[in-house]
Amino acid sequence: MRKIACLSLLLSLVVFHCKTAEKKSEQSNEYITARDAYFALPAEKDEVFRIFASSDAYDVKQLSNFETIKLKEDLPGQKSFSEELKKYNLIELVTDGVIRVELYPNSGTFYRIRQGRPSKVVEVDKLMSEDITRFQFIFENNKIEPRDFKVGYGIMLQKDISREEAEKLLRQKITKY
Numbered sequence: 001m002r003k004i005a006c007l008s009l010l011l012s013l014v015v016f017h018c019k020t021a022e023k024k025s026e027q028s029n030e031y032i033t034a035r036d037a038y039f040a041l042p043a044e045k046d047e048v049f050r051i052f053a054s055s056d057a058y059d060v061k062q063l064s065n066f067e068t069i070k071l072k073e074d075l076p077g078q079k080s081f082s083e084e085l086k087k088y089n090l091i092e093l094v095t096d097g098v099i100r101v102e103l104y105p106n107s108g109t110f111y112r113i114r115q116g117r118p119s120k121v122v123e124v125d126k127l128m129s130e131d132i133t134r135f136q137f138i139f140e141n142n143k144i145e146p147r148d149f150k151v152g153y154g155i156m157l158q159k160d161i162s163r164e165e166a167e168k169l170l171r172q173k174i175t176k177y
């Protein structure tokens with residue numbers, strides 16, 4: 001059921017066009033609509049946090065375990081992640097994935113971060129996994145709970161170059177190899 005809802009959301013939000021896309025304003029209506037739709041989806045089992053990001057914005061929502069774990073806010077880190085996403089603004093695409101996080105029971109630091117369900121863009125999955133390593137958790141009463149949970153993420157790529165420029169970049173990458 002979640003797959004069908006996710007697929008219908010993605011299909012309704014993905015827009016392909018060949019002309020140069022206009023520069024999007026921060027927190028555009030398109031971004032807000034996509035973010036709100038993604039945050040409204042039912043949570044997966046063990047999903048504690050959900051992230052929605054683009055090259056202009058980064059939003060985090062906590063879905064469960066409100067009494068035991070909190071995420072320390074990191075605005076410079078969020079801005080840095082959004083800047084990194086600009087490299088992938090070659091197409092218009094909204095995609096999502098899930099990352100599984102395991103913490104050490106004594107310290108609450110990362111034990112393992114694994115891709116649970118990949119998105120459509122492998123490079124973005126790697127970027128999101130790296131981004132999660134900067135997270136700092138705050139635990140109530142120094143009790144590390146939960147120690148194994150999921151972080152869902154939605155990514156909105158916004159085309160900001162023309163088709164000709166994208167083809168030129170692709171040709172350059174192909175000739176490198």
